[in-house]
Amino acid sequence: MVVNNKKIIIIEDDDFISRALKIKLEDKGINILIAKDGKTGLDIVKKEKPDLVLLDLILPKMSGYDVLVELKKDIVTKKIPVIILTNLNQNEVEKKVKDFGAIDCLVKANISLEQIFKRISEVFK
């Protein structure tokens, strides 16, 4: 599978959200890193250089927007695809994060774990 041994970081402050994701994705053979705030997340991305970032927007210490901006500023992390996972269901949010360089913006409550996995698979195709 294309996702095998891929390294994905989930930057998400809600434990059970990240846990559900972790279970689903690890089940598919993906290596999962978890960060519970924006700042830690950014540090881990810089250090670990994962294959993909699943990024929440409302985060302690550093917002998802700022993490995104920082990632896209850095020449090394710039190329890592970022998918925003949020419950802010607004056009303006989607437009903003895409402008900042996110490849997609998914609304958590409206999407199943299976759909998230499918979307991730598409990225690695």
Place this chain on the structure above:
Amino acid sequence: MKNKVKAKLDNGGVLMNDFSRMFIDKYYNKEYPLFKFIIDKSNQQIAFADMKGNIVYVNDSWARNHGYMVKELVGKNLSIFHTKEELKKVHKFNKILVKKGKYVGEIEHKRRDGSTFVTLMDNFIFEPKKGLKFMVGMATDISEYKKNQLEVKKSANYLDLMAESLVVLNQDRKIVKINKAFTKLWGYKEAEIIGKNIWKLFPRRQREIHEFNMKESIQKKKAVKFETYILTKEKKEIPTQMIGSVIFDKNGNLSDMIALFRDIRKEKLIKLKMFESEKKLSAIIENMGGGLFVIDKDFKVILFNKSAENITGFSSSDIIGKKYNNNIKFVFENSGNLGDAFIYNCIKKGEIVRLQNHTQIVKKDKTKVSVSSSAAPIKNEQGEIVGGIILFYDVSREREIDKMKSEFVSLASHQLKTPLTGIKWFTELLSQEKNTNLTEEQKDFIKQIYISNERLIQLVSDLLDVSHIDTGRKFDIVLERDDIVKIFNNVLEDKDHLIKEKRIKFIKCVNTPDRLDSLVDSKKIRQVFNNLVDNAIKYSNIGGVVEMGCDRSQKGKIIFSIKDNGIGIPKDVQKNLFNKFVRADNAIISEADGTGLGLYIAKAIIKAHGGEIWFESKLGKGSTFYFSLPL
């Protein structure tokens, strides 16, 4: 006694008989040469006659004025100068004349051509020697005077007929004439007031204003009009309007003054009442909480109240007399575009127009304040629009609360969605096929949890949408070119399990194109399709037919329709169907699940796209929902 007349011409060319010659020779020519000269040259008409009235001598003036030559008249009887009727009067006068030796009176004379004129006759008996008597008549034509006198009498009559009281003063400000109305209105009798000084008529304190106006009138030779008080005979002060004018003689000297007085007690009272109600009204307008301005039909401001000043920062002197939009700008909160069409529409259409929500007014200092406003036309008695009243309230606090409410709902829904996501995902994990140790019943329970949770998620996002629609702040749509048919097909795919479950026969219209690109907000349009298809399935009976239609026959738009043959919508709910939280009774019975928000949101979305949404329905037969989108 008859005089034989031997006519001869004397050196003056006057024909005389012997008698007159004798008279003239003796008493006139010789003894009174100057007297003759005067008589002949006099403009006074003079005649000498004997005691029987036979003319001895007339001067030229007499002859001419009666239409004769002097020579024609000597020897004629004076009776030829009178009409038959007048002769009776003449005889009467003659008797007095004979008795008293003189008589003065008005007698009508007849000219040769039969016309008459009135004379003032000064008659006397002239007796140069005992036994010799003459009648001498000196006539003055007073017909002009009489005519004038008649006119004067007539005009005096007119003055008395006037309803307004009038006083004529001489140049010493003494009253020379009052009319009847004056007597009646102010109680003075003529005798009490004629000859009195005009000041008697006014309170002392008014004197200054009278002096001033009198001076003004004399200097500028024109009438003056002013309000004053007149003193009645009982010393009561009555408010009057006075018109004073001055009359100058031919030489430009002041001759008389005329003053007219009109009782204005009633007007004063009405004015006072009007002033009071006006005062009340203006107090209301000034102190009302709403900003108010009034414009004429040319959009010029004629009133700008205190609240309007407070809200806008403009003073009424900045605004009044100018077109309102020189200064006052209504703009849309989101776009900043001018939003004062409501005023224009009000004046043009003559209807009350309310300002669209979320409008601001630009203050004098260029800051903006949120307002809610309306414009109402002002019509005159003929129903023509003559202006408009614009009322506006500072709603910045309400807007602030709205914003807070919207933010709260947004935050709350976000907070709700996080645990809902947890439930969604863990039930998903639980129902994975690899969890084979679950019983069928347990699997069903999990499914029910999942479905309930999906409903909760839908409800939360619907409420969020509604809060955005209601506040109008965040219900923004982002238009992007997208394939509408693809959006619809995606919805159908999602609904596939439902369609199968209810064994619905789904018919897609034959003329649906494979692809139709349009500027839409894909997510929102998807939501509309979703809501409509959802309803069609939900309110269909098992094995029902749902048909999707697509009509491109009208230029510039496309009309989609979703038709079902389900339970239909009762008539009483139909007109409110697009209101929020409206659900028909039969819908609740057939499908308990539903918030009554779907169509409300769908309508808002379609409206935001510039399209329309409507439906046709018959209870028990089914419904068809249509919506149009501009292409």
